[in-house]
Amino acid sequence: MGFDWVFFTELIVGGLMSGVMYSLVAVGFVLIYKSSGIFNFAQGTMLLFAALTFVKLTEGSVNFWVALAVSTGTMVVFGILVERFMMRPLANQSLLSLFMATVGLAILIEGLAQYMWDSAIHGLQLADFLDLALLDPVNMTIFVVDYIEWLDILISKFDIFATIVAGSMILILAVFFQKTRTGMSLRAVSDDHLAAMAVGIPLSRVWALVWAVTGIIALIAGLLWAERVSVSFTLVEAVLKALPVILIGGLTSIPGAIVGGLIIGVGEKLGEIYLGDLIGVQGIETWFSYFIALIFLLFRPSGLFGLKTIERV
Amino acid sequence: MKTKLWITGLAMATAMSATAPVMAEGEVYIPMPVYRVGPYATGGTGYFGGIIDYYTLMNMTEGGVGGMKIIWNECETNYNDQKGVECYHRQKEFQGKQALFFDPLSVGISTSLVAQGRKDKIAIIAVNHGRTEGQRGDVFPYYFMPGINTYDEHSIITAYIGELEGGMENLAGKKIVLLFHGSTYGREAVEFTHMLCEKHNCSSEAIEVPHPGNEQTSQWLKIRRSKPDYVVLRGWGVMNPVAMQTGVRMGFPISNLIGNIWSNDDGDVKPAGSSANGYQAITTHPTGRVAKVIDEIVAKLYDQGQGDLEDKSRIGSNYWNLGVMAGVIHLEAVRVAQARFGPDVNSAQVRWGFENLNLDTARLTELGANGLVPEIKTNCMDHVGGHQAKFMRWVYAETKWEVASDWIDGDVELSQAIIDAKAENAIENEGITPRDCNDPAQRDDFDV
Numbered sequence: 001m002g003f004d005w006v007f008f009t010e011l012i013v014g015g016l017m018s019g020v021m022y023s024l025v026a027v028g029f030v031l032i033y034k035s036s037g038i039f040n041f042a043q044g045t046m047l048l049f050a051a052l053t054f055v056k057l058t059e060g061s062v063n064f065w066v067a068l069a070v071s072t073g074t075m076v077v078f079g080i081l082v083e084r085f086m087m088r089p090l091a092n093q094s095l096l097s098l099f100m101a102t103v104g105l106a107i108l109i110e111g112l113a114q115y116m117w118d119s120a121i122h123g124l125q126l127a128d129f130l131d132l133a134l135l136d137p138v139n140m141t142i143f144v145v146d147y148i149e150w151l152d153i154l155i156s157k158f159d160i161f162a163t164i165v166a167g168s169m170i171l172i173l174a175v176f177f178q179k180t181r182t183g184m185s186l187r188a189v190s191d192d193h194l195a196a197m198a199v200g201i202p203l204s205r206v207w208a209l210v211w212a213v214t215g216i217i218a219l220i221a222g223l224l225w226a227e228r229v230s231v232s233f234t235l236v237e238a239v240l241k242a243l244p245v246i247l248i249g250g251l252t253s254i255p256g257a258i259v260g261g262l263i264i265g266v267g268e269k270l271g272e273i274y275l276g277d278l279i280g281v282q283g284i285e286t287w288f289s290y291f292i293a294l295i296f297l298l299f300r301p302s303g304l305f306g307l308k309t310i311e312r313v
Numbered sequence: 314m315k316t317k318l319w320i321t322g323l324a325m326a327t328a329m330s331a332t333a334p335v336m337a338e339g340e341v342y343i344p345m346p347v348y349r350v351g352p353y354a355t356g357g358t359g360y361f362g363g364i365i366d367y368y369t370l371m372n373m374t375e376g377g378v379g380g381m382k383i384i385w386n387e388c389e390t391n392y393n394d395q396k397g398v399e400c401y402h403r404q405k406e407f408q409g410k411q412a413l414f415f416d417p418l419s420v421g422i423s424t425s426l427v428a429q430g431r432k433d434k435i436a437i438i439a440v441n442h443g444r445t446e447g448q449r450g451d452v453f454p455y456y457f458m459p460g461i462n463t464y465d466e467h468s469i470i471t472a473y474i475g476e477l478e479g480g481m482e483n484l485a486g487k488k489i490v491l492l493f494h495g496s497t498y499g500r501e502a503v504e505f506t507h508m509l510c511e512k513h514n515c516s517s518e519a520i521e522v523p524h525p526g527n528e529q530t531s532q533w534l535k536i537r538r539s540k541p542d543y544v545v546l547r548g549w550g551v552m553n554p555v556a557m558q559t560g561v562r563m564g565f566p567i568s569n570l571i572g573n574i575w576s577n578d579d580g581d582v583k584p585a586g587s588s589a590n591g592y593q594a595i596t597t598h599p600t601g602r603v604a605k606v607i608d609e610i611v612a613k614l615y616d617q618g619q620g621d622l623e624d625k626s627r628i629g630s631n632y633w634n635l636g637v638m639a640g641v642i643h644l645e646a647v648r649v650a651q652a653r654f655g656p657d658v659n660s661a662q663v664r665w666g667f668e669n670l671n672l673d674t675a676r677l678t679e680l681g682a683n684g685l686v687p688e689i690k691t692n693c694m695d696h697v698g699g700h701q702a703k704f705m706r707w708v709y710a711e712t713k714w715e716v717a718s719d720w721i722d723g724d725v726e727l728s729q730a731i732i733d734a735k736a737e738n739a740i741e742n743e744g745i746t747p748r749d750c751n752d753p754a755q756r757d758d759f760d761v
Contacts, residue, residue: 123584
């Protein structure tokens with residue numbers, strides 16, 4: 001039997017779609033790292049908290065748009081609180097202290113989310129909401145869980161939608177960082193807190209802004225992930241998928257997070273199917289993505305798009 | 314100086330012993346190794362909630378079990394093997410009383426405790442699951458899996474697929490994929506699935522989903538390539554709704570996805586939304602308010618503002634009903650032991666109780682559990698005792714399960730061979746000296 005090209009193509013497409021989802025989480029890491037030099041361990045729990053807040057509101061019969069607005073507001077307030085009670089007191093402390101603070105924050109949010117809401121698995125039919133909210137007046141269904149078969153290749157409509165959302169968000173972030181004054185302030189703060197403050201950049205405001213934006217990104221990523229995997233505590237483990245992505249793409253690059261995500265998405269799928277069959281072992285994709293990342297690190301220690309740190313001795 | 318220290322120490326020891334809590338006479342202690350948080354909390358809160366509600370009802374209406382008030386304490390295992398074992402050591406004794414048995418609802422935890430349970434003479438309970446060769450009570454006297462074992466479960470699923478195809482002979486040429494959770498629990502069914510297909514001339518393939526199962530694209534693409542007639546889902550927690558959603562997204566007919574005993578909760582299907590409509594799964598205990606005992610729990614606990622479930626809509630859900638079923642089995646074992654040894658039984662005597670269960674329809678009716686708990690009759694050689702199950706189908710529009718089949722028996726003949734082989738292996742590798750269940754003296758001795 002010859003090589004199954006249709007299956008191979010489906011695998012690549014499926015891998016790219018999954019990769020986009022990993023990128024969405026990775027972007028949150030990059031954003032915090034670019035602005036403060038901190039590796040935010042709480043990214044996964046922020047995803048869970050945001051999605052859980054939204055889903056519990058909609059389960060309580062709150063309108064889709066109101067729930068979205070309230071969840072967005074919650075994540076903005078969350079960002080401001082993190083700056084006020086965690087970042088500001090720890091300003092100019094070592095990066096390790098700041099990292100450990102995010103570990104504490106992750107555990108706190110996880111406990112808080114279970115206390116405020118619950119620990120059950122919740123479904124989120126975002127596709128139904130979108131159809132209802134956007135298309136009901138014209139009686140159309142576009143986003144509802146369905147698929148397109150083109151040349152025998154199967155593509156989920158919702159995955160296409162998620163890709164468009166993720167792509168747009170990343171484009172907006174790239175423009176924000178490169179072209180706006182606030183974006184440049186964020187980059188300056190990341191390079192050197194003290195120097196940025198010396199030239200008049202308000203550190204507190206910049207940090208509050210970046211945590212709030214990261215919260216909103218966590219909400220978007222959380223909702224898209226939840227459509228695929230439901231809202232449960234395993235959303236926290238989305239972080240494990242994002243780590244190899246940022247190892248490959250570099251912690252400071254948004255385009256790196258995208259490319260890294262796509263490489264990991266496709267790589268783990270190819271590994272699971274072809275390498276798994278070859279060595280007779282299944283379920284390898286969890287560790288295989290880290291194996292890919294390690295190979296990249298051997299040749300590009302700062303990642304594909306990461307900045308090389310040059311220190312004078 | 315030395316005398317003064319000695320007197321002070323004695324005084325402190327006396328004071329401490331006077332204040333150390335000791336359980337009152339007339340009480341029995343049962344540990345509760347719960348998991349209320351983490352990815353598997355849906356199962357944990359439902360199951361242990363059901364047990365607690367049944368124990369509370371018994372304390373309220375019958376003063377406990379056999380006149381002994383039931384006391385329990387919780388330890389959070391997080392469905393983690395290591396934490397579960399820690400909980401066992403922490404909970405095997407409480408305020409001077411030994412635990413009567415230990416039921417952690419986890420293959421990993423219960424399997425880790427098989428040898429320790431025997432050493433401490435505390436029965437390890439694994440309702441509807443567990444290390445399958447544990448059925449052999451002569452080899453594993455302190456391990457019980459009341460209900461069905463993994464092999465019963467999968468032979469019953471195969472028999473149901475045969476029913477759907479219009480007869481077992483029509484399984485010939487069909488293809489069945491086992492989609493299993495990447496854990497000890499998940500892998501338990503792989504070999505037997507191949508054996509079943511060998512027997513019925515179908516072909517089989519086993520596909521592993523890495524824990525926790527929240528990304529299944531590659532697995533479902535593999536299934537799409539294999540083009541199976543049926544997929545048997547051996548999932549747990551979040552893996553279940555993700556399998557349904559991903560399967561439907563990949564164009565697989567949901568009615569041909571058949572769930573196992575840990576893929577059959579409302580909490581598994583509700584998150585999958587409309588994708589789950591028509592999904593079928595095995596069960597030993599129908600969902601809903603199907604027995605008198607459930608009505609009593611609602612009337613005497615939940616209607617009075619008590620009850621363990623925070624969300625009252627989960628009353629009658631699959632895991633909660635399973636918990637009530639487990640509670641009924643637990644206390645029946647205690648009652649059986651009390652009938653022989655008197656009210657204040659120890660754990661070895663309760664082990665004997667688990668080994669001599671006879672929950673027939675008449676007894677279940679007396680207990681108000683007929684319609685919820687299947688008939689279970691255990692003995693020295695059979696620590697499972699049920700071996701039968703039904704199927705139910707999820708109706709999305711009505712948010713409920715409907716019964717899809719009558720009781721179907723497991724292929725005990727086929728499974729016995731593999732169970733015996735595994736038990737012989739355990740005898741050889743684990744240095745176990747089996748009892749002779751044909752010898753009445755050994756069979757009836759509770760203190761083995």
